[in-house]
Amino acid sequence: MPATITVNGTAAPLPDDPRVSLLDLLREHLHLSGTKKGCDQGACGACTVLVDGDRRILSCLALAVQYAGRAVTTVEGLAADGALHPLQQAFIDHDGFQCGYCTPGQLCSALGMAAELRRGVPSYVTEDLAAGQVAASHDEVRERMSGNLCRCGAYNGIVDAITEHQAREAV
Amino acid sequence: MTPFAFARAADTADAVRRGRVPGAKYLGGGTNLVDLMRVAVEHPAMLVDVTGLPDTIEERPDGSLLIGAAATNTAVAGHRAVRTRLPVLARAIAAGASAQIRNMATVGGNILQRTRCAYFYDHEGARCNKRTPGQGCDAIDGFNRMHAILGASAHCVATHPSDMCVALAALDAVVHLQDTGGSRTVPLADFHLLPEDHPERETVLRPGELITAVEIPALPFAMRSDYRKVRDRASYAFALVSVAAALDVQDGIVRDVRLALGGVAHKPWRAFTAERLLKGRPASEVLFTAAAAAELADARPLRDNAFKAELARRAIVAVLGSLAGKRS
Numbered sequence: 387m388p389a390t391i392t393v394n395g396t397a398a399p400l401p402d403d404p405r406v407s408l409l410d411l412l413r414e415h416l417h418l419s420g421t422k423k424g425c426d427q428g429a430c431g432a433c434t435v436l437v438d439g440d441r442r443i444l445s446c447l448a449l450a451v452q453y454a455g456r457a458v459t460t461v462e463g464l465a466a467d468g469a470l471h472p473l474q475q476a477f478i479d480h481d482g483f484q485c486g487y488c489t490p491g492q493l494c495s496a497l498g499m500a501a502e503l504r505r506g507v508p509s510y511v512t513e514d515l516a517a518g519q520v521a522a523s524h525d526e527v528r529e530r531m532s533g534n535l536c537r538c539g540a541y542n543g544i545v546d547a548i549t550e551h552q553a554r555e556a557v
Numbered sequence: 558m559t560p561f562a563f564a565r566a567a568d569t570a571d572a573v574r575r576g577r578v579p580g581a582k583y584l585g586g587g588t589n590l591v592d593l594m595r596v597a598v599e600h601p602a603m604l605v606d607v608t609g610l611p612d613t614i615e616e617r618p619d620g621s622l623l624i625g626a627a628a629t630n631t632a633v634a635g636h637r638a639v640r641t642r643l644p645v646l647a648r649a650i651a652a653g654a655s656a657q658i659r660n661m662a663t664v665g666g667n668i669l670q671r672t673r674c675a676y677f678y679d680h681e682g683a684r685c686n687k688r689t690p691g692q693g694c695d696a697i698d699g700f701n702r703m704h705a706i707l708g709a710s711a712h713c714v715a716t717h718p719s720d721m722c723v724a725l726a727a728l729d730a731v732v733h734l735q736d737t738g739g740s741r742t743v744p745l746a747d748f749h750l751l752p753e754d755h756p757e758r759e760t761v762l763r764p765g766e767l768i769t770a771v772e773i774p775a776l777p778f779a780m781r782s783d784y785r786k787v788r789d790r791a792s793y794a795f796a797l798v799s800v801a802a803a804l805d806v807q808d809g810i811v812r813d814v815r816l817a818l819g820g821v822a823h824k825p826w827r828a829f830t831a832e833r834l835l836k837g838r839p840a841s842e843v844l845f846t847a848a849a850a851a852e853l854a855d856a857r858p859l860r861d862n863a864f865k866a867e868l869a870r871r872a873i874v875a876v877l878g879s880l881a882g883k884r885s
Contacts, residue, residue: 404563404604407591427592434657444657447591451563452584452606499656507635510651510792515640532792533655 391453393418394463401450408453409433409445412460420461420490421445424535431534434491434498435460442498444533461490464497473497473551482547484538492534496548499530500555522552559600566607569769573736575605577765583607585666586629588658593671597680598688607767608663614638620775626665626733626768630721631656633664643773645782645801649724652786655793665768668722668732668748669760672715672823673795674704686712687756694756702861703795706869707822707853713756714859716820717749718795723819724784725771726827727801733770736763745771746817749824756823778805778813781883785876786819787868796820798865800872804880806840814877818852818869828852831873840881842874849873 390397391411398416409426412418412435424432426446433446436459445458464471473493476482483489503526506518511529520526527545536544566572576583580602584590593599611625614636622643624633633639634650650659653667676683676695684693696704696714704714722745730745749760762768782803788794799819805812814835816828831848838844849870856866 404561405558427595428588428658431655431657441660442657443661444588447586447588447658447661449563449584449587449591449604452565452587452608454565495657498660502631502635502656505635506637506640507631508640508647508651509656510648510786512651515644515647529792530656533657 389454391450391455392457394459395457400454404449404451406450407446408435408448408450408458411450412445412458418460418462422487422490424488424491429535430488430491431495432488432491434495434534436494436498440498440501442495459494461493464493472554473547476547476551477544480543480547480550481540482543483536483540488534488536488538492531492536492544495531495534496551499527499548500552502530503552522549522556524549527552558594559597561594561601562603564603564605565609566605567609569610569735569767572605572607572610573765573767575603576767577737578603581605581765583665583767585627585663586658586661588654588662589666589670593678596678598671598678607665610769612663620777622773624664624771624773626663626770628664630654630659630662630664630667633721634659641780643724643728643776643779643782645727645779645784645803646721646724646773648784649720649786649799649801652784652796652799653720664721664771667719668725668745668768668771669762670719671759673718674715675700677715687715687752687759690755690757697859700861701859703797703820704859704862705822706856706858706862706865707818707826708751709823709857710752710754710756712754713752713823715752715756715823717822717824719825720784720786720796720799720819722749722825723799723817724801725773726825727782727803727815727817728773728776728779729815731772731774732768733772734762734766735769736766740769742772745825746827752823759823776803776815779803779815781805781880782815783876783880785872787872798869798872800869800876802873802876802880804840804877806881809839811835811838811840811844816852816873816877818873821856821865821869828873830854835877840877842878845874845877845881846870848877
């Protein structure tokens, strides 16, 4: 088993103790504190990161050792060369946050959602299950982002930011 | 979290060999097991990671599907054959948890997830016969709005939390099992147990046995099927009641039907009583209402969940009515 994990393009050693979650590895061992610990029990989505490019997972419920040899992207890996990712800019433009604590998870989750839409992964509100791609309607975005809570209640801005970003991506 | 050893299974033979060790548990996506380890309800001595085992979704010539147990919930719901031929399964999976959790959770782990009864989780503050056999049950006289109304016992009123399993029960799915002694299959509807005197026994799995695959037999009329979940908020909540149904109506007569309920029992509840009543009779709201009433006739509500029986009846009638109105 490879004893490393790749985080934002850089190889990092895995912990010796298999109890260490991927979230604690990122925050406490690698000092990447952008990924947030909200509930630590899979209920809030603040710890969402991307694995193998665009698959969103909860790093709090993931044991780090289980992700040996895999590539993880955190919020620190979204901006390229100091320029904000277009989705990050959209969150600013639409006031998609207040305190900002849930934002890293929202960003990673929304990018994972975009990939799922492209692949035709259905949601509970998808009407046409046979469709190869699903459009990012308001209802689809709300349903698909339901795993990311925002205690400030910035949901309207979050949905607007994601919808605008999706519309630009679809062009 | 109690210390444990970790091993990644190279293949199925390696997994079941490691799984024989006392205290070993198989680890799928970890969305339930890791959480339960953190709250000290589960404390395995060893985790055998089985997420590297087969996760293929095979469409077989006879129309059946064979789904590797390591397939993620997302992969199954997104598979073209599932979306087009088994809408009840795609919708049931999409109704469960959140997108992140569905990306992690495996089919095998979903089947083996444990109840979300708050008393089961609260090992320091509550009694639970499932967690600590013989201790007593604080749910029976406690806050039991989410709990079972069918098939419960004086020892346990917990429900099975899976949405996917409700669809699998309706679809006559078969679970493939393997251990070092060989392999066998068990119908999903017989895989989970009612609590009776031993709520700590939740499935027919033998020690060390591993779920390797789930088989879904061909069911052409399942193209007309649906899953409806009733819950306290629009998304990301466990079911109060859910209904999985497939309906074959020809010339106004119910030729065949599959019906199962979630959120009402210790196991996914296949509604055999209602199915018997429905088959061969003219499809109508009167018939659906009678069948729903018969299925819930033995409901035994607790202090806080008497609403569930009526909710289940109405949900059954609504889903069957909707399916009967659809052109196939």
